[in-house]
Structures are given as C-alpha cells and as structure tokens.
Amino acid sequence: MTEATPTPSGPDLTTGLDLAHIPDNAMVLGHVGPEAVLLVRRGEEIFAIGNSCSHYHGPLNEGLVVGDTVRCPWHHACFSLRTGERLRAPALDPVPCWRVERQGSLVYVREKRDTAAVAPARPASEAAGVIVILGGGAAGNSAAETLRHEGFGGRILMLSADDSVPCDRPNLSKDYLAGSAPEEWVPLRPPEFYREHGIELHLGVRVTAIDRANRRLQLEDGSTHVYDKLLIATGADPVRLNLPGGDLPHVCYLRTLADSRAIIAQTATARRAVVIGASFIGLEVAAALRARQLEVHVVAPEAIPMERVMGAEIGGLVRALHEQHGVHFHLGTTAIAIDPRNVTLKTGEKLDADLVVVGVGVRPALGLAEKAGLEIDRGVVVDRNLRASDPNIFAAGDIARWPDPHSGENIRVEHWVVAQRQGQAAGRNMVGRNEPFDAVPFFWSMHYDVSILYVGHAEKWDEVEIDGSVEGKNCRATYRRDGRVLAVATIGRDLESLRAEVDFETASHPPTLQQTAG
Numbered sequence: 001m002t003e004a005t006p007t008p009s010g011p012d013l014t015t016g017l018d019l020a021h022i023p024d025n026a027m028v029l030g031h032v033g034p035e036a037v038l039l040v041r042r043g044e045e046i047f048a049i050g051n052s053c054s055h056y057h058g059p060l061n062e063g064l065v066v067g068d069t070v071r072c073p074w075h076h077a078c079f080s081l082r083t084g085e086r087l088r089a090p091a092l093d094p095v096p097c098w099r100v101e102r103q104g105s106l107v108y109v110r111e112k113r114d115t116a117a118v119a120p121a122r123p124a125s126e127a128a129g130v131i132v133i134l135g136g137g138a139a140g141n142s143a144a145e146t147l148r149h150e151g152f153g154g155r156i157l158m159l160s161a162d163d164s165v166p167c168d169r170p171n172l173s174k175d176y177l178a179g180s181a182p183e184e185w186v187p188l189r190p191p192e193f194y195r196e197h198g199i200e201l202h203l204g205v206r207v208t209a210i211d212r213a214n215r216r217l218q219l220e221d222g223s224t225h226v227y228d229k230l231l232i233a234t235g236a237d238p239v240r241l242n243l244p245g246g247d248l249p250h251v252c253y254l255r256t257l258a259d260s261r262a263i264i265a266q267t268a269t270a271r272r273a274v275v276i277g278a279s280f281i282g283l284e285v286a287a288a289l290r291a292r293q294l295e296v297h298v299v300a301p302e303a304i305p306m307e308r309v310m311g312a313e314i315g316g317l318v319r320a321l322h323e324q325h326g327v328h329f330h331l332g333t334t335a336i337a338i339d340p341r342n343v344t345l346k347t348g349e350k351l352d353a354d355l356v357v358v359g360v361g362v363r364p365a366l367g368l369a370e371k372a373g374l375e376i377d378r379g380v381v382v383d384r385n386l387r388a389s390d391p392n393i394f395a396a397g398d399i400a401r402w403p404d405p406h407s408g409e410n411i412r413v414e415h416w417v418v419a420q421r422q423g424q425a426a427g428r429n430m431v432g433r434n435e436p437f438d439a440v441p442f443f444w445s446m447h448y449d450v451s452i453l454y455v456g457h458a459e460k461w462d463e464v465e466i467d468g469s470v471e472g473k474n475c476r477a478t479y480r481r482d483g484r485v486l487a488v489a490t491i492g493r494d495l496e497s498l499r500a501e502v503d504f505e506t507a508s509h510p511p512t513l514q515q516t517a518g
C-alpha cells in the first residue's frame with residue numbers, strides 16, 4: 001500500500017468558516033496548522049477530526065459519513081466523528097479530534113482533544129479471572145486490546161506459536177516483501193505496548209491440547225495454563241505441497257514474519273522464481289518479487305487467475321496487470337517435481353528456479369478445537385456472539401464458522417479485517433456484552449497500484465454484472481445468486497465499495513443506519 005502524505009489544503013479552520021460554506025451532511029477538508037482536518041456538519045452539530053486514517057493514512061474526506069461516524073475509503077476502518085475513536089478495524093488507533101466552537105454564523109476549530117487509544121490496564125488487584133487468547137494474530141491481538149479497552153481487570157495471556165509480536169500479516173506479501181516498507185512497520189504494536197497494558201505475551205510457544213473439563217491448556221514445553229475464558233484464534237496454515245523436492249530449502253511458504261524474512265533472504269542471491277499457485281497471496285508475492293527484479297513465473301491449474309472468486313473479467317485484468325509487469329504465467333498445469341535448479345510441470349516443461357514460493361491456499365488450524373471435542377463444521381462452529389459449543393470458549397478469525405446475517409448462511413472466511421472485527425466482538429462478549437457479530441465481510445487485495453475491494457460473501461454465484469471499465473481499472477462487479485446480490489467487488493471506486501457495505505447492513509438491519517454523505 002502506498003502511503004499518502006496528506007498535504008493540508010482548503011481553509012485554515014482556526015480563523016473561522018461561515019456555516020453557509022459547510023453544507024449539511026457534507027465533508028469540508030481544511031487544516032489546523034500542518035494537520036489536515038475534516039469538518040463534518042450533521043444538522044446543528046459540527047465535528048472536526050484528523051483527515052488521515054490511522055491505518056495506512058487513507059484520506060477520510062474521500063470516505064463515507066454514516067450517522068456520526070466516518071469510514072475510510074481504503075480498507076473500511078470506521079471512526080467516531082464525536083471523539084475520533086476507532087470503532088472498527090483495521091485501524092487500531094483513534095484519529096485526532098478538535099473542539100469546535102460556533103460564534104454566530106462562524107465556526108472555529110479550537111484545541112485538540114485528548115483521545116486515548118486503549119484504556120490503561122487496571123491494577124492486578126482488580127483481577128476478574130483469567131482470559132487466555134490462543135493465537136497472536138489479527139483476531140487474538142484485537143481481542144486482547146478490546147478486553148483492556150472494555151476495562152477488563154483480570155489477567156490476559158496471549159499464547160502464540162509465532163516468534164514475533166502480532167504483526168501486519170497482509171503486509172508480509174506486499175510492501176514489506178517488495179522492500180518498500182521497513183520492518184518497523186510490520187508489528188501491530190511495539191513489545192512495550194503489551195507490558196503497559198498488562199497483556200502477558202508468550203511468543204514461540206505451542207499449545208498441544210485443551211483440557212475443557214479442567215479449563216487448562218497443555219503446552220509443547222510441558223507447561224500448563226488455566227483459563228476462565230478461552231479465545232481460540234489459531235488462524236490457518238499454508239497447504240503444503242506433497243511432491244518430490246517439495247521440502248528443499250529454496251521452497252518457501254508464507255504465513256509469518258519469519259517466512260517473509262526467509263523469502264527476502266533468498267532474494268539476495270536468487271534470480272528466477274517460480275510461484276506455485278495463482279492465489280491472492282501467490283500473486284502478491286509475484287508482484288513483490290518483480291519489485292525485487294527477479295524473473296517470475298506463476299504456475300497454476302486454473303485458466304484464469306482468481307476466476308473462482310472474482311469472475312473471468314477481473315481475473316483477466318489481474319493476469320494482464322501481472323503480465324504488464326513481466327510475470328510469466330503457466331496456467332492449466334501444475335508442478336509435479338522440484339529440484340535445486342528446476343520446477344517440472346505436468347506438461348513436461350521445466351522452469352529454471354532458484355527460489356520457489358508456494359501459495360496454494362490455507363487450511364484453518366482446527367486440530368486443537370477438534371481434539372477438544374468442540375463442534376466442528378469445516379471450521380469451529382460458533383453462535384452469533386462467537387461462542388463455541390463450550391460456554392467458556394470463543395473462536396474468531398480464520399477458524400470460525402459463524403451465522404452471517406447478511407447471506408443467511410454459516411460462513412468462514414480468511415480476511416484480515418473480519419478476523420480483527422471478530423476479535424473485537426469476542427473480546428466484548430467474553431466480558432459479558434451480548435454483541436452479535438454482524439459485520440459485512442470485507443477484504444482487499446493489492447496488485448501493483450491496483451487495489452481490489454470486496455464486500456459481502458459469494459461462495460457461489462450464477463451471475464456477475466460489470467459496471468464500468470475493467471481494463472480502465474474503474475469498475476464494479478456485482479455477484480448474484482438467484483437474483484440476490486451477494487457481494488460487490490470494486491476497482492477505482494472506493495466510495496462505491498463503502499456504499500455497498502452500507503447497503504448490505506441496511507438490508508439486514510433496515511431501520512438503524514442512516515447513510516448521508518460521501
């Protein structure tokens with residue numbers, strides 16, 4: 001993701017702006033000193049918040065105002081206009097907020113208000129039990145932060161098999177892998193954050209069993225941890241190739257920061273890479289390796305990349321984009337063997353390769369939940385509050401299959417934002433809130449300078465309607481089954497993606513949301 005450097009433009013909001021220049025429900029971009037400030041009028045109320053999204057600096061003035069919130073156009077984070085508070089992932093932090101004063105017809109933006117990201121951890125004496133979070137990824141991190149934000153005063157233990165603190169996993173196949181983002185950007189939080197908030201982070205540890213009767217976790221190193229409530233957020237593991245040479249040292253998989261580092265280390269000497277699998281991750285890796293000047297070949301069985309998820313038109317664009325950047329495709333075939341210098345295809349063709357990256361999909365890490373006897377249906381079955389079939393256990397993220405109110409189906413997805421938002425909801429529900437998880441599924445994928453945004457969930461569709469120009473990178477694809485809209489993908493139409501999200505929400509909860517301006 002390219003970082004936008006907001007250049008303050010528009011009026012100086014400290015000098016007074018005539019109310020007549022702030023149309024109701026519209027957004028006005030101005031500045032306070034060097035900071036870009038967004039002014040929003042809602043009837044008689046006027047709000048002023050920072051314009052730069054705290055996730056990757058998306059321009060909020062190009063987003064959508066919904067009630068007294070604003071949503072970011074890039075990855076749909078949501079902030080309170082009243083306080084700047086971050087209401088929805090993927091942002092973790094609030095945006096600044098200013099006090100607004102009216103004098104007659106003039107509106108002045110005054111001093112900045114104090115906005116705290118996470119309420120400070122309460123002292124241990126206020127302990128209210130032990131919550132163990134099994135997994136230090138998107139969902140686990142989000143749940144831990146939410147627990148403290150909700151004022152939970154007990155112990156929080158986060159157990160992660162990863163060696164690194166919870167990290168910005170999507171970046172591992174994008175800017176970080178391409179060399180355009182430094183490693184400092186990858187951790188979601190610095191290590192001291194966890195200490196300051198009383199989150200006991202255990203890294204590089206593997207849980208081997210969940211003893212539900214005694215509410216105890218068994219770890220690989222022989223230690224145990226008891227819990228009052230448990231969140232399972234073990235994510236997914238890359239599907240491994242079972243073919244000759246599949247375990248050679250130059251064959252890489254990508255899930256963790258350590259995996260991404262290992263690929264980067266190989267690019268120091270590698271010249272020709274073969275990416276096996278035209279998945280989102282496989283293709284993002286292809287783009288990142290091109291940025292590092294490697295020759296890249298992609299091998300995959302499908303005729304058009306991403307056709308199953310996105311349809312032939314968008315899949316065709318994705319292929320064309322990669323070809324324009326020098327990626328060679330070998331479609332309609334698979335790899336059958338790897339040796340230190342080549343990848344052999346089913347067609348008999350041999351591709352030179354001193355680096356092989358496998359991106360053939362992931363499997364949810366269900367082993368522990370299954371062994372513990374929790375209800376499983378191609379995922380851990382949870383209710384609308386993300387509670388599993390044991391009242392003391394919740395599940396979130398890539399492993400959870402939840403009742404999605406929008407499609408009316410029980411679904412499981414592998415999306416960063418969904419995992420984070422489920423972590424938020426699970427965190428609240430573990431401290432007794434009764435908050436159904438009803439966010440509309442959303443993901444994005446980045447190919448060079450083209451971002452594809454996808455809202456909704458269409459495992460199968462029978463019609464895809466394209467509006468606009470796919471080749472012109474300005475389009476909307478609407479996926480329907482039996483005439484019903486299930487999902488919307490957009491390219492170059494970020495606002496339309498936000499509107500589609502609101503449309504799904506209002507279709508499921510008609511009276512509550514009020515869409516106003518964009």
Ligand SMILES: Cc1cc2nc3c(=O)[nH]c(=O)nc-3n(C[C@H](O)[C@H](O)[C@H](O)COP(=O)(O)OP(=O)(O)OC[C@H]3O[C@@H](n4cnc5c(N)ncnc54)[C@H](O)[C@@H]3O)c2cc1C
Nearest residue numbers: 135136137138139161162207235397398414415416419443
């Ligand atoms: C390279 C890459 C790029 C991606 N890009 C995008 C994108 O652009 N957009 C998008 O929407 N999604 C993207 N995703 C998917 C997204 O990252 C996942 O959906 C999300 O991370 C799922 O969150 P999670 O918390 O369920 O699992 P994870 O983030 O995978 O975290 C799982 C955690 O569980 C731990 N764990 C597992 N088993 C055990 C055990 N037995 N004991 C202890 N700890 C254990 C792991 O160590 C890890 O800490 C990408 C994924 C990858 C790998």
Ligand code: FES
Nearest residue numbers: 053055056058072
């Ligand atoms: S930049 Fe705003 S949500 Fe990502």
